[in-house]
Amino acid sequence: MPSLTPHEFRPVTTLRGVGTALAEKLAVLGLRTIQDVLFHLPYRYEDRTQTIPLGSLQTGMRAVVEGEVQLSEVTFRGRRQLLVRISDGSGWLTLRFFHFGAAQQTQLARGIKLRCFGEVRAGQKTLEMVHPEYRRITPDNPMVESNTLTPIYPATEGIQQARLRQLSTAALQELQHNSIRDWLPADLLPDPRWPTLQAALHYVHRPPPDASLELIAAGRHPAQRRLAFEELLAQQLSLRQLRQDIKNDASWSLLQGSELLKQFCNTLPFQLTSAQQRVWQEIEQDLAQSQPMLRLVQGDVGSGKTVVAALAAIKAVACGMQAALMAPTELLAEQHARNFQRWLAPLNIDVVLLTGKHTGKARTAIMESLASGKASVAIGTHALFQSDVLFTKLAVVIIDEQHRFGVHQRLLLREKGINTGRYPHQLIMTATPIPRTLAMSAYADLDVSVIDELPPGRTPVQTVVVPDSRRDEIVQRVREACLQQRQVYWVCPLIEESELLSAQAAEDLYTTLRSALPELRIELLHGRMNAKQKDLIMERFKSHEADVLVATTVIEVGVDVPNASVMVIENAERMGLAQLHQLRGRVGRGSAQSSCVLLYQYPLSDVARTRLRIMRETNDGFEIARHDLEIRGPGELLGTRQTGLVQLRVADLMRDADLLPQVQKAADFLLKDKPDHVEPLLTRWVGQSERFGKV
Numbered sequence: 001m002p003s004l005t006p007h008e009f010r011p012v013t014t015l016r017g018v019g020t021a022l023a024e025k026l027a028v029l030g031l032r033t034i035q036d037v038l039f040h041l042p043y044r045y046e047d048r049t050q051t052i053p054l055g056s057l058q059t060g061m062r063a064v065v066e067g068e069v070q071l072s073e074v075t076f077r078g079r080r081q082l083l084v085r086i087s088d089g090s091g092w093l094t095l096r097f098f099h100f101g102a103a104q105q106t107q108l109a110r111g112i113k114l115r116c117f118g119e120v121r122a123g124q125k126t127l128e129m130v131h132p133e134y135r136r137i138t139p140d141n142p143m144v145e146s147n148t149l150t151p152i153y154p155a156t157e158g159i160q161q162a163r164l165r166q167l168s169t170a171a172l173q174e175l176q177h178n179s180i181r182d183w184l185p186a187d188l189l190p191d192p193r194w195p196t197l198q199a200a201l202h203y204v205h206r207p208p209p210d211a212s213l214e215l216i217a218a219g220r221h222p223a224q225r226r227l228a229f230e231e232l233l234a235q236q237l238s239l240r241q242l243r244q245d246i247k248n249d250a251s252w253s254l255l256q257g258s259e260l261l262k263q264f265c266n267t268l269p270f271q272l273t274s275a276q277q278r279v280w281q282e283i284e285q286d287l288a289q290s291q292p293m294l295r296l297v298q299g300d301v302g303s304g305k306t307v308v309a310a311l312a313a314i315k316a317v318a319c320g321m322q323a324a325l326m327a328p329t330e331l332l333a334e335q336h337a338r339n340f341q342r343w344l345a346p347l348n349i350d351v352v353l354l355t356g357k358h359t360g361k362a363r364t365a366i367m368e369s370l371a372s373g374k375a376s377v378a379i380g381t382h383a384l385f386q387s388d389v390l391f392t393k394l395a396v397v398i399i400d401e402q403h404r405f406g407v408h409q410r411l412l413l414r415e416k417g418i419n420t421g422r423y424p425h426q427l428i429m430t431a432t433p434i435p436r437t438l439a440m441s442a443y444a445d446l447d448v449s450v451i452d453e454l455p456p457g458r459t460p461v462q463t464v465v466v467p468d469s470r471r472d473e474i475v476q477r478v479r480e481a482c483l484q485q486r487q488v489y490w491v492c493p494l495i496e497e498s499e500l501l502s503a504q505a506a507e508d509l510y511t512t513l514r515s516a517l518p519e520l521r522i523e524l525l526h527g528r529m530n531a532k533q534k535d536l537i538m539e540r541f542k543s544h545e546a547d548v549l550v551a552t553t554v555i556e557v558g559v560d561v562p563n564a565s566v567m568v569i570e571n572a573e574r575m576g577l578a579q580l581h582q583l584r585g586r587v588g589r590g591s592a593q594s595s596c597v598l599l600y601q602y603p604l605s606d607v608a609r610t611r612l613r614i615m616r617e618t619n620d621g622f623e624i625a626r627h628d629l630e631i632r633g634p635g636e637l638l639g640t641r642q643t644g645l646v647q648l649r650v651a652d653l654m655r656d657a658d659l660l661p662q663v664q665k666a667a668d669f670l671l672k673d674k675p676d677h678v679e680p681l682l683t684r685w686v687g688q689s690e691r692f693g694k695v
């Protein structure tokens with residue numbers, strides 16, 4: 001039973017060998033208490049039970065070696081460094097240190113015996129290890145650590161693995177005298193054969209000599225599963241708590257507006273699909289409540305999410321309130337602004353656009369119109385949540401392409417409403433469809449609606465995969481398509497994350513295509529152009545004053561020009577599935593048969609080959625997301641910031657997906673019957689910085 005100050009909450013400095021200097025470094029890793037150390041879990045293991053003779057080392061090996069120091073010298077080759085040559089009779093190895101102290105230098109003297117571990121690299125004369133872990137071998141220091149698997153911990157600069165192992169050893173020793181509190185009633189665990197919390201911790205920090213490296217590497221050992229379950233539960237609780245916090249706030253109950261909405265729908269050139277209607281009804285019900293809506297709308301690219309967002313904005317305005325729509329790129333914000341202005345002007349609703357490009361007087365004017373309430377709808381990028389942008393009565397916040405934003409940003413925008421004493425409703429839209437179990441975990445704070453139907457009359461995009469060597473044929477196909485009044489996007493890949501290089505690549509392609517296709521009207525669009533230029537070019541393409549738009553991936557999300565029906569993607573082998581699917585989603589929006597050409601260059605990696613095959617075989621965003629999940633894992637698929645999932649230590653959402661239904665049940669139970677166990681679990685597993693509830 002816990003004492004008043006449970007031992008696991010004592011600071012790390014109470015562990016043997018930890019002073020204030022080390023404690024500061026540990027704090028960078030979030031390790032402040034003994035409990036933090038115990039739950040700082042290895043992310044992999046190394047088998048160091050075999051010592052490799054120096055003569056059989058090869059570049060790239062990570063190996064344990066032993067040898068006697070033959071030579072130890074400080075040299076200046078570019079920078080000061082300590083070189084230590086060791087030998088074991090079978091061969092030589094150089095140890096190279098760039099950071100070293102005087103004591104270390106004296107210790108590594110000729111004649112002493114060392115055991116080292118590190119990665120073998122090719123050196124100038126011999127093989128070498130840079131900053132290996134090493135220990136001196138003395139008669140009274142037999143090397144016992146190496147008969148178990150060696151845990152490798154997440155580390156940071158200035159803290160060596162050996163140090164982290166000492167630390168966990170000390171914490172585990174404490175654990176033998178003072179047990180750690182288990183917050184999970186035994187009957188919540190899905191498998192009664194799982195080890196206790198205590199035993200599980202011992203096992204993952206120090207797997208016994210007979211442990212199966214395979215089982216552990218696969219993350220399937222019961223000790224790992226026991227901890228993974230608790231971790232997933234903590235994640236779930238953290239998101240549920242965030243949701244609860246938000247739901248406890250007051251919001252605006254939006255009841256009016258059916259006339260205006262009807263009027264709007266009558267001006268649309270199409271009828272809402274039944275999926276759009278169903279999702280809108282769900283949203284409308286939420287908006288009628290006096291607690292904030294927290295709803296995620298999932299819909300594949302082209303399913304028509306924008307018009308649903310417009311309905312929500314109109315509803316807010318009809319009730320005398322304001323709405324804000326945030327998009328991840330300027331280009332998309334500009335397009336949304338154009339659509340909204342076109343749609344809402346006939347209803348006498350004032351729409352303003354605010355992006356990073358607005359400065360000085362223009363920005364001040366926009367801000368004034370929002371603060372005075374003259375403008376009812378704001379469309380923008382990140383620029384919307386700068387602290388000096390104020391609304392008079394913000395009731396609805398819409399976030400488009402949510403995977404590009406973090407939870408933090410979403411919460412910041414929500415704070416824009418509080419000058420009224422109430423919080424706005426939140427509508428979040430994403431084209432990244434994810435499997436249900438994953439959604440339960442990743443979006444535990446949100447209600448989910450799915451637009452699972454495309455507008456009628458779309459024909460699936462036909463995708464072909466073509467080597468770069470056949471580029472001439474593609475140029476001819478583009479010519480023919482344009483002569484039949486169709487329009488073409490030709491996309492260059494992002495180059496090493498550099499807008500400048502990408503822009504240059506686009507310019508080169510633009511020049512080449514113009515000379516190859518002199519009879520066509522070709523335009524160029526890239527991220528380094530200013531907003532006006534971009535706007536002008538998009539406008540020209542949209543109104544069919546251009547046949548071909550050569551662009552960087554700035555057009556990836558959201559861009560909507562229904563007459564464009566051919567998409568050519570350069571270096572498609574470099575792009576991920578989600579990006580390819582988004583880009584392809586720019587065509588197939590009208591009734592014409594659309595096609596997508598994926599140009600690639602050799603050599604193709606296995607993963608790239610698989611991706612291209614998947615793109616050729618399916619147009620279904622769900623199917624593609626499923627493959628993407630297998631290839632990249634959920635952390636990357638969902639983005640690294642917007643969920644608490646990426647910081648998972650032992651759990652893996654794919655591998656441990658079977659635990660999720662039980663995790664849900666356990667979360668329900670704890671929140672209802674053991675609410676005082678929730679906070680301790682969050683402290684244990686979810687770092688302060690990831691506790692979204694508190695912005």
Ligand code: ADP
Nearest residue numbers: 270271272273301302303304305306307455560
């Ligand atoms: P996304 O879900 O990818 O954001 P958009 O909102 O950009 O999709 O819509 C794609 C295209 O489909 C737009 O041109 C839009 O006007 C059109 N659209 C939306 N809803 C319908 C509908 N019910 N019937 C026909 N076209 C529609």
Ligand code: MG
Nearest residue numbers: 305306400558
């Ligand atoms: Mg969209």
